Amino acid sequence: MVRVIGHRGAAGLEPENTLRSIKKANDLGVDQVEIDVRTTRGGHLIVIHDETVDRTTNGHGYVKELTLRELRSLDAGKGEHMPTLEEALRFTQGRLILQIELKVKEATEPVVHLVESLNAEKEVVITSFMHDLLGRVHELNTNLRTGALFFDVQGDVCQRALDVHSKAIHVYYRNVKPKLVEEAHRRGLKIQVWNPDDAEEMMRMIGLSVDGIGTNRPDILLNLLKSMGMR
Ligand code: G3P
Numbered sequence: 001m002v003r004v005i006g007h008r009g010a011a012g013l014e015p016e017n018t019l020r021s022i023k024k025a026n027d028l029g030v031d032q033v034e035i036d037v038r039t040t041r042g043g044h045l046i047v048i049h050d051e052t053v054d055r056t057t058n059g060h061g062y063v064k065e066l067t068l069r070e071l072r073s074l075d076a077g078k079g080e081h082m083p084t085l086e087e088a089l090r091f092t093q094g095r096l097i098l099q100i101e102l103k104v105k106e107a108t109e110p111v112v113h114l115v116e117s118l119n120a121e122k123e124v125v126i127t128s129f130m131h132d133l134l135g136r137v138h139e140l141n142t143n144l145r146t147g148a149l150f151f152d153v154q155g156d157v158c159q160r161a162l163d164v165h166s167k168a169i170h171v172y173y174r175n176v177k178p179k180l181v182e183e184a185h186r187r188g189l190k191i192q193v194w195n196p197d198d199a200e201e202m203m204r205m206i207g208l209s210v211d212g213i214g215t216n217r218p219d220i221l222l223n224l225l226k227s228m229g230m231r
């Protein structure tokens, strides 16, 4: 079965990385939901993609220079607050898998400790473009699953994932070729793609037999899979 992953919740339908967006993805029936995590001034874990709040909220400034209280006072779209990672995880636990992308090194240990404190090891996947952080996650807790993010496919990406004990490679969809899918599977890795948002691109990914497809429009992907008898 191809897994359906809502990117930043269901970012094509609701304000990205908000609880509203995560809930929308859940209501649509995704298997997994992806969010981005950073740290505030003071070290709290907050869900936001960019290093500043400027694009996605009505505020200004660097996330790492703002306190949790300051961040929470901002409008992240449709009156939503930026969620803490704990809020997001408390919602997804028991419902769907939470895919947590580490955007900053400082988030690594607090993320592992939070997941452990909620006994959610089996209900998360931790990802990053900074693969050394995934190695650190494995050192801290070997029960945690990780996925190594790639934009380009240059060199031996499978080996780079295996070196940090990741169970999957997550690759920008336009750079995925049949050979890479075959190789990942042969070497015991899952392959997930990010983030086709139209049906034609999604069809190509389904045809490549990837294991999971992340998208800002999980509604389109789920309808497509249903029409193909794959849901
Ligand atoms: O899941 C991968 C994808 O989220 C990586 O890109 O920039 O959306 O965090 P970005």
Ligand code: CA
Pocket: 034, 035, 036, 101
């Ligand atoms: Ca992300």
